[in-house]
Amino acid sequence: MKLSREEVLHIAALAKLGMTEDDIHHFGGQLSNILENFEVLKGVDTEGIQPTAQANSVCNVMRDDVIAPSLSQEEVLANAPKRDGEFFRIRPVME
Amino acid sequence: METTNPIPALDYETVIGLEVHAQLRTRSKMYCSCSSDYANAPPNTHVCPVCLGMPGVLPNINRQAVEYAMMTAQALNCSISQYTKFDRKNYPYPDLMKGYQISQYDQPVGLGGWLNIEVNQKIKRIGITRVHQEEDVAKLLHRDEGGMAYSLVDVNRSGVPLMEIVSEPDMRSAEEARAYLVKLHSILRYLGVSTANMEEGSFRCDANISIRPRGTDKLLAKVEVKNMNSFRAVFRALEYEGERQRKVLSQGGRLAQETRGWVEPEGKTVSQRSKEFAHDYRYFPEPDLPPITPSSAWVENVRAMLPELPEARFNRFVSQFGLPVYDANLLTENRETAEYYELLVSSDPEVSPKEISNWLVGAAAGILNTSGCDIIDFGRRVNPQNFTALVKLVSKAVINSGTGKVVLEEMFDSGKTAQTIINEKGLGQISDTSELETAAFEVIRDNPQAVADFKAGKAQAVKFMVGQLMRLSKGRANPNMASEIITRKLGEL
Structure with missing residues (x-):
């Protein structure tokens, strides 16, 4: 199944990735390949088999509602591309 | 020539479904151990690598949050899923550090419940589609320099536990939507699972509203309304939006499927065109969190923890205390008031529950209104025994009810008992016959005209003289005795 140019651009936009013409071609081919492999898997008869959401069989892992120390404000903001006092500063977003 | 025959506006009915997000009252966050008390902390101090979506971190489910969601689902008559899992909801917005929200997609905690609302004295059942678990997002502040x-x-705020409660599109008016919200809010407060404060954002409501020709099941464009921050706002926004949709159609326009925001000061909804991007959340199972398979023992334990809910309490107040519907409604609206009332009633079985109700929904409610206190503060200042003692003093005519109100205010301000205040201020009702006889004598002596009126057969004159006696005693005379003595004395003239 060959992905169209528009489909590749849509997926890139959802992931907030900028794409050059070369990228569209390159990743479009790779994604198409992956989808082709899923086409093969689709051929398997899965009638009566429960869908798998988890690869291992672990269930019911939960913690108690107890507070543990957080990072310091300095640590939290240490990797901020842009910092403004006690905040991360980012480009404007409008609701 | 062909004439168009548009359907008159009256032939449309409104269809409303509500989505409520409520923050859960846990100490720590949903998937990590940071404190969830975001409102009282300096910015970015309740944050850890999980909150920041750092690579390699592992979220861990807060059991208490799951229990709260299960509790809510059961209170809303949902069935609890035997297998529930978490999913990633992907969307690129800077309030989500990870780039996705951990939510629940196709196997939520609870499914298929209902709650009852009452509008115009009619009970109506509103379906609950689902109750699921998710997490709150970071807070964005917009600046312009x-x-x-x-x-x-x-x-x-990112990672604070949220629960989403989705209703069926069963409401047919803004009034029904408001009644649903009030009821749901009351249930969450009774359960104690959420602070459910609409103004502070721990209880948020989005609405889906559309109209359709009455009697059909074909829905026209569905509009999502956001940004309603109070019960009143929800009511006004949905009233407005239903009317707007009818107007668009009656003017020959077409309705668009869109998201609209309620603009409170202008009293209207406006289209939010910023999200042109069709939602494509690409849900998939959260690989970092194992599913939950609640054991029947756990589900039953949670069911056993459910407190008496507002409706059951209302019914009991009517049957056990013989209260009118009006009183029972007011008293059971919130759990704290209902509990305080029960403390009052049980503190002295000799005082009638209806008398106590009169004082609580009357004078006490007045004090709450003017002081801005809530019932918990009130209960701390006026302990149940003292309150009931006051009601008893009034019913035994030691003081009249007007004086009682003044005494209650003083009790609220000073924390003193009613009897202490009455003694200190000399407020006791005068039931002493000799004192009243003397006062009656003075009233008759000073009001010859009224006496003449009485002799001329005017019954009103007695009332006038009792009034004079009350004035003379500064309102402390026992009015029944005063009336009796005056009538007798006039008869003896």
């Missing part, structure tokens, strides 16, 4: 706009991010 000399024309240069930017945003600030505070991650404290």
Whole structure:
């Protein structure tokens, strides 16, 4: 199944990735390949088999509602591309 | 020539479904151990690598949050899923550090419940589609510095446990939507699972509203309304939006499927065109969190923890205390008031529950209104025994009810008992016959005209003289005795 140019651009936009013409071609081919492999898997008869959401069989892992120390404000903001006092500063977003 | 025959506006009915997000009252966050008390902390201080979506971190489910969601689902008559899992909801917005929200997609905690609302004395059942678990997002602050706009991010709120409660599109008016919200709010407060404060954002409501020709099941464009921050706002916004949709159609326009925001000061909804991007959340199972398979023992334990809910309490107040529907409604609206009332009633079995109700929904409610206190503060200042003792003093005519109100205010201000205040201020009702006889004598002596009126057969004159006696005693005379003595004395003239 060959992905169209528009489909590749849509997926890139959802992931907030900028794409050059070369990228569209390159990743479009790779994604198409992956989808082709899923086409093969689709051929398997899965009638009566429960869908798998988890690869291992672990269930019911939960913690108690107890507070543990957080990072310091300095640590939290240490990797901020842009910092403004006690905040991360980012480009404007409008609701 | 062909004439168009548009359907008159009256032939449309409104269809409303509500989505409520409620923050859960846990100490720590949903998937990590940071404190969830985001409101009282400096920005970005309740944050850890999980909150920041750092690579390699592992979220861990807060059991208490799951229990709260299960509790809510059961209170809303949902069935609890035997297998429930978490999913990633992907969307690129800077209030989500990870780039996705951990939510629940196709196997939520609870499914298929209902609650009852009452509108115009009619009970109506509203379906609950689902109750699921998710997490809150970071808070964005928008700034504008000399024309240069930017945003600030505070991650404290990110990861605070949220529960989403989705209703069926069963409501047919803004009034029904409001009744549903009030009921749901009351249930969450009774359960104690959420602070459910609409103004502070721990209880939020979005609505889906559309109209359709009455009697059909074909829905026209569905409009999502957001940004309603109070019960009143929800009511007004949905009233407005239903009317707007009818108007668009009656003017020959077409309705668009869109998201609209309620603009409170202008009293209208406006289209939010910023989200042109069709939602494509690409849900998939959260690989970092194992599913939950609640054991029947756990589900039953949670069911056993359910407190008496507002409806059951209302019914009991009517049957056990013989209260009118009006009183029972007011008293059971919130759990704290209902509990305080029960403390009052049980503190002295000799005082009638209806008398106590009169005082609580009357004078006490007045004090709450003017002071801005809530019932918990009130109960701390006026302990149940003292309150009931006051009601008893009035019913035994030691003081009259007007004086009682003044005494209650004083009790609220000073914390003193009713009897202490009455003694200190000499407020006791005068039931002493000799004192009243003397006062009656003075009234008759000083009001010859009234006496003449009485002799001329005017019954009103007695009332006038009792009034004079009350004035003379500064309102402390026992009115029944005063009337009796005056009537007798006039008869003896």
